Amino acid sequence: MNLTTNYLGMCLKNPIVASSSPLSHSVDSIRRLEDAGASAVVMYSLFEEQIGFDSYYIDYHLTQGIESYAESISYFPDMQSYNVGPDEYLNLIRRAKEAVAIPIIGSLNGASVGGWTDYATLIEDAGADALELNIYYLPANVELTGFEVETLYVEILSAVRQAVTIPVAVKLSPFFSSIANMANRFANHGADGLVLFNRFYQPDFDLEKLEVVPRLVLSNSNELRLPLRWVAILYGQLTADLAITSGIHTSHDVIKGLMAGAKVTMMASELLHNGVRRIGQVLNEVVTWLKEHEYESVTQMIGAMSQKHCAEPAAFERANYMKMLDSYRPLN
């Protein structure tokens, strides 16, 4: 069975990529992902804020209370060095590249133009095979228009695109007025791939303490349907490759994603929850399904059920919504 797929110009041995997650925090863990069957690894994200935070954090504590009282002019030894920049991240990419044969995709997460290009170049120099831009901007300002937000996204992409030669994918959110248009703009501004969709970790409320608290909730298969729809709609309309990254848990999720038109499907929550060996299990099930359904290759099925190729294109648009509501029957 030919499982290979071509994503961002890279020939991957199968369509399951390890999505950006804590599983890429160490070389050992990345090696385990490769051993489990992942065809590529998207590194955990280098956060623009984290670099700033670490730097300010060290500075704050090295200066807090110093030079005030004659006996305690300082409170900490000044260490030889601090990993406050992207060094640790870049080192990990370098070491991962030496340790595994599969492509390593760097991941940058930020929200402003400044600083991005520098880090993108560093990631390229460290040996990353490609770069995934995770642009996470929360437009809380009531004066800010959608167009301005979209322009910001495109500017970030353009700046990074000009700075590096490796393929660049954009991991985008579903919160655009016109996703198709945005996807097209990204593609036209140099995105080699689009990853649908970013999962935002929404804050939660602690009702006892009346506090807003961060809470991580892993995805489930139900979340697949939103990217599934949009990949199916976008397939064939863009120059960029498509990838699905939310809700991939089972072999059926992978197959659906590919059928919709994704070149690869990305897993994270499933691996965090049930272990990295799930990649191998899912792959085996995919192979079984392909065989049972007499497919010869993964390439053969990519986009097979996209809107372009679907027998009922309206199923992806409003008609589907209407049908679903109509079919719903309340319990007695």
Place this chain on the structure above:
Amino acid sequence: MKQRVTIDGNEAAAHVAYKTNEVIAIYPITPSSAMGESADAWSAANEKNIWGMRPLVREMQSEGGAAGVVHGSLQTGSLTTTFTASQGLLLMIPNMFKIAGELTSTVFHIAARTIATHGLSIFGDHSDVMAARSTGWAMLFANSVQEVMDFALISQASTLEARVPFLHVFDGFRTSHEVMKITKLSDEEITEMMDMELVRAHRARALTPDRPVVRGTAQNPDVFFQSRERANSFYLKTPAIVEKIMERFAALTGRHYKLFEFTGHPDAERVVVMMGSGCETAEETVESLIKRGEKVGLLKVRLYRPFSVSHFIDSLPASTKAIAVLDRTKEPGSTGEPLYQDVVTSLSETAPFKRDVRVIGGRYGLSSKEFTPAMVKAVFDELKKPEPKNHFSIGIHDDITFTSIPFDQSFSTEPDDQVRAVFWGLGADGTVSANKNSIKIIGEETPNYAQGYFVYDSKKSGAMTVSHLRFGPRPIKSTYLIQRANFIAVHQFSFFSQYDVLDTALEGATLLINSPYEESEVWDHLPSAVQKVIIEKRLKVYAIDANGVARNSQLGNRINTIMQTCFFALSGVLPREEAVTRIKEFIRKSYGKRGEPVVRQNFAAVDAALAHLREITVPEAVTGSIEFSSKIPVDAPDFVRSVTAEMIAGRGDQLPVSAFPEDGTYPVGTTRWEKRNIAQEVPVWEPDLCIECGKCVLVCPHSTIRAKVCSANDLHDAPAGFKSMPAKWREFADKSYTIQVAVEDCTGCRLCVEVCPAKDKSNVSRKALNMQPQLPLRDSERVNWDYFLKLPDLHRNGLIAFNSVKNVQLLQPLFEFSGACAGCGETPYIKLLTQLFGDRAIIANATGCSSIYGGNLPTTPYTTNVDGRGPAWSNSLFEDNAEFGLGMRLALDHQRAYAQDLVNQLRNHIGESLANSLLNTDQSSNEGINIQRELVAALKVKISSLDKVEMRDLLSVADSLVEKSVWIVGGDGWAYDIGYGGLDHVLASGQNVNILVLDTEVYSNTGGQASKATPLGAVAKFATGGKPTAKKDLGMAAIRYGDVYIAQVAMGANDTHTIKIFLEAEAHPGPSLIIAYSQCIAHGIDMSRGMHQQKLAVDSGHWPLYHYNPRLAEENKNPFQLDSSDPKIALQDYIYTEGRYRMLKQSEPAVARFLLEQAQKAVSRRWQQYKQLAEPKLCNPATKGTP
């Protein structure tokens, strides 16, 4: 090529010590700690000594321990050193006798510091090294930072040849902390000076089983004496050896030194003899006086021991007619201070004509008292007199025994070709850090000579700093604070109305102001007195809103780089563009390791600074009406107004001897008079939300937020805006409850707001306490606070039990407004102690943070209640606190026994009923204490009129019939390390003492060195690579005794538990030990979240709450009770919220991971052990086994 560096004396000494030694034993003590810190940091960075090896650096539990290690290492053949000062040196003395007796080559580097007498002082004089005179060590005194580096090497080279051990001495703070541009000794120069044959000879004398000898025998009267004299020849040869080494050093470096060095007029008739940093000032003065035609000279004593009479005499000009010997120490009852006696003896032992020289001796500069050219001139002037005063003092006004000689403060020798800049700043605004960089820039980037010296505050929160920077084309010898400044920077506008900041301004000087006001408004906001000085002295005034620039650059209140940039722009020491370039280079050098964002932030501030700097037009006449604000209210006691107030205003130097108590006894409760107004924001109470829980009052480190319950009648004349609400106590159903904040004393730490659980149901960001700007509230809240204080305090009449947070808040704290850091984790426990037991407490306080914020002048925080009762407090030493407290207990017990005996003897006079009551009242409750006090009062009335010896005796001890609560308080450095031996003995004593260990897990007061309480994996000084060993389990170490009440508490995790433990511990009739988790700046946390950190410590299992109550064993129950539940979070979820752990993660991730793993295992293992101990079926762990 000579390398020029701009460093302080400690670093200069440490450089040579590190290069020339193989083993270094260290222990922190101010002002020498930095030498050990440097050695430890270099060792951690794998820096090599001249043999290409990394010296082994080991922190010990005390200076005594360090001296022991040094002795052992020396005896086993390694070149070994240590650094110390003051009491630390005293603790080394026993070993020093041995080391000298065994003729062992070593150098101890001493930042000479005052020995504690009537009070402790961290500052400099020679009383410590003078106390070591009899040990048989050579003493070489360095007078400047350059000499420190040079003499460190000369000492080392000399001791190897002489075999006499050396103290290399320099003045604490004045030299140890003075930053100077000097020439650094290279490895090659150091190697050249070290005779390797002598090094090998040192090794050859080592103890080894391959060539065994016995050393350290016990000797009898027949031979000890002769043996002692056997070493004489070594001492006789030492001066010549040092002289020879100095000559070799001069040939190598071009810097010439002599054992005794005369400088001055070749025909000098009047000569001052002295040693230490004061020599620099004296030399500067001599040069000035010679230019004025005076025949004066200075004889610097370099090698003080062995004192070479012949070298001394040969160094004196034959023209000498009168000598004044200046000692920086005091030996009460002597015939003169040590150097004076040596000089007198030398002259008397020499040829007759020398005996004709008149010699007087005097004291100067105790505890870093300023020593200025005016004082030197006064001494020379005194020598002119036909009958000069002997045994004088200089620099003070002694109006009791009239030892002092007057001096003309206007006399100055500060040269015209020198820039002298004084910077008034806050510790928190980074002024000193910036100035240290400025000195380095000037020293290393220009041909100028440069000097920096920094004066710090006696408070740890809201601390003021004054930086003194000198630079110019000629070497700087001014070892005194700037007296005539041509540049003054005032980094906090409020200083204008608090301090005489322009006192040192020269005519035409530049004044740089950080002003929150617009350019056109700056002048009008200056006090009229300041305006007057500006006009009279024709100052050029510039202003910048540095805080505004800092805010825009996201630098918070760190205005350092902004003000530094303005200084360079105005001083003109470098062209502006070059100055900016250099500043940025140093920013990168200083902050580069912390990451680009911090560097960019500071760069932005530098760039913005110049654009916002404005010259202020000075009118021709005073226009303002703002007056200086007095910090002391007029209703303060006389002593506070006449003495304390002067100290607060920075005029303590002018107070005469008669102003002070003769024995170091000071009135309590003086912090209340010093309204510091240091908080930008203060908590404001919202009664509509308050649930009266009392948590805010409990956690407040400075006792500035308080609660009272009072009647409606009490509030009838409350000021407008005074808030109250119905009291939510069953017992106080008809009363009102009020919370009041002392906004002028608050530090703005926010702990109270963070712990406040009451939130507005419609707006959860609003709590029952919210921070608001202080300034608009200051006047109204001052009135409210004064009113609040007059409201009656709750009587301890048994109406409510003080065993809950809610009830304890109503008890008056007898510890208030200390100088502790904002958000201090220690002081809430001390405050609780004083609330519960303060009116009958005696506190023995180990040296450390708690003795500094507890007893540092000018104002002290322990205070009294309305009856005049409150904690009696004293600090003995660092190492002896447990014993000190036990002594108090024994004295009280004996006095009570004697009083009881007298009561029994005098029954007939006292009356049976009263006598029986006095002897039998149950004092286990507050009510019982009250009853006993009334009985004692009745007794006093009854016997005071009877003139009988026994009656007078009983009167003198009658108060001891009321039970006293003895508390032994200190930090982990004391309890776990230096004082542990004594602590253990006191725990074993069975005596009724209460021991409170304020465990910050680090030596906080000396700046964050590791103690045995430091947890595994935490970074601290002396544990730069993360502490590799587990925290000592002090509680479990004590549990074996069986009769000791032991508990571990963390107020932020369980405040009710903390109160319960304090009550039980105090009630326990034997020793009790409370180990209290105390957050600290040295943890690297947001201090406003201190209580949250305590909770995390407990939730992670790092800090289990427990108590061991021997009484339970008597009831056949398990005395060990685990009071916190199973760990709820992983250790990393606690520790990586703290900088002390996170720094290691960010600098050495692999090491951090390894240590985290070890630490988690240790925590889990200990938890299981505790759980086993707490099993209900298990009997007493004291007898059945310990973990």
